[in-house]
Amino acid sequence: MLKRLAVFLALLVLIPIAPVNAAPAKVKIGIVYDVGGRGDKAINDAAAAGIDSAKKKFGLSSFDVRELVTTGIDFDRENRIEFLVKAKYDLVIGVGPSFNEAMIYMSEKYPESQFALIASSGVESLNVSCMAFDLDQGSFLAGVMAALNSKSRKVGYLGDLSNPSNSTNLKNFQAGVKYAASKTKVLATNSSSSADTEMAKLSGQGADVFFINWSRNGSVLTAATKLAKTDKNIKLIGIRPDQYFMATKDAQKFLIGYVNQRFDTAIADLFSAAVSGRSITEEVDGTDGVFGRNYTLANRGIDLISTTANSASKSAVTRAKSEIISKKIAISK
Numbered sequence: 001m002l003k004r005l006a007v008f009l010a011l012l013v014l015i016p017i018a019p020v021n022a023a024p025a026k027v028k029i030g031i032v033y034d035v036g037g038r039g040d041k042a043i044n045d046a047a048a049a050g051i052d053s054a055k056k057k058f059g060l061s062s063f064d065v066r067e068l069v070t071t072g073i074d075f076d077r078e079n080r081i082e083f084l085v086k087a088k089y090d091l092v093i094g095v096g097p098s099f100n101e102a103m104i105y106m107s108e109k110y111p112e113s114q115f116a117l118i119a120s121s122g123v124e125s126l127n128v129s130c131m132a133f134d135l136d137q138g139s140f141l142a143g144v145m146a147a148l149n150s151k152s153r154k155v156g157y158l159g160d161l162s163n164p165s166n167s168t169n170l171k172n173f174q175a176g177v178k179y180a181a182s183k184t185k186v187l188a189t190n191s192s193s194s195a196d197t198e199m200a201k202l203s204g205q206g207a208d209v210f211f212i213n214w215s216r217n218g219s220v221l222t223a224a225t226k227l228a229k230t231d232k233n234i235k236l237i238g239i240r241p242d243q244y245f246m247a248t249k250d251a252q253k254f255l256i257g258y259v260n261q262r263f264d265t266a267i268a269d270l271f272s273a274a275v276s277g278r279s280i281t282e283e284v285d286g287t288d289g290v291f292g293r294n295y296t297l298a299n300r301g302i303d304l305i306s307t308t309a310n311s312a313s314k315s316a317v318t319r320a321k322s323e324i325i326s327k328k329i330a331i332s333k
Contacts, residue, residue, distance in 0.1 A: 030084030037069035050267025130292035138259035143176020156207035199223035
């Protein structure tokens with residue numbers, strides 16, 4: 001009996017006892033902002049708000065979440081992503097579609113690493129989660145709002161020639177206008193450098209409400225201000241957070257609403273998955289093999305926010321949202 005007790009006590013000494021309150025290993029997440037970083041009043045600030053909230057929610061510190069800013073050159077984007085990969089970060093996030101090429105290259109170079117892109121559906125790789133926003137739905141709703149706030153029954157669409165989704169967004173905007181007021185005419189134009197001339201052209205043809213699918217610079221506001229001085233009644237519908245100029249005080253004179261993309265929701269979803277040891281690989285584009293998550297009206301990742309739009313358009317937008325979600329309204333892709 002004494003011999004058995006001695007053996008038992010010896011085994012107890014050999015068995016390592018884990019501390020009761022041992023903290024679990026924390027996830028390491030790296031993020032690379034687009035040019036300008038925090039303080040841009042656009043996509044970087046929207047992502048940063050999500051990061052601050054997610055860090056607090058999951059108990060992560062600045063040691064767990066590393067934030068870098070690119071200079072805007074693809075070589076620099078690649079270097080910063082690679083730095084985070086080599087530093088053993090569990091997930092590396094790029095903010096905005098400008099990171100597409102760098103992510104394609106790095107995801108192939110490091111197939112065992114996990115990456116994510118905010119506001120992009122342009123990378124075909126299983127180890128890249130593309131967190132995309134359905135601007136086609138947003139464009140339809142913008143058409144509804146524009147049509148019912150126009151006094152001239154002529155509305156304008158200003159697009160960007162370099163945007164591959166431009167033609168589809170226009171098609172859905174036109175469908176939204178027709179849904180709300182079939183006799184309202186859509187005047188559309190695109191630009192590649194400045195919106196000043198194009199805005200003046202649309203206004204000269206009678207457009208008084210404009211959906212702005214243009215994010216390069218603030219020439220839209222410059223044009224709107226000039227037109228207002230000639231007694232033109234100008235109203236704008238924008239897209240946030242892409243358009244930094246829509247966050248300015250000058251924009252509030254003209255803005256009646258904006259399509260809102262919930263970057264904070266996308267960031268929160270990525271952090272939640274990373275903390276759980278998962279990646280987000282839902283089908284975004286089955287034809288091209290793009291995976292991640294598509295944010296829509298249904299999952300509240302995208303919406304049309306009214307600022308000073310009239311009550312009739314608010315009611316119509318609410319009805320249209322419901323019909324899009326229930327698939328009574330077909331959105332072009």
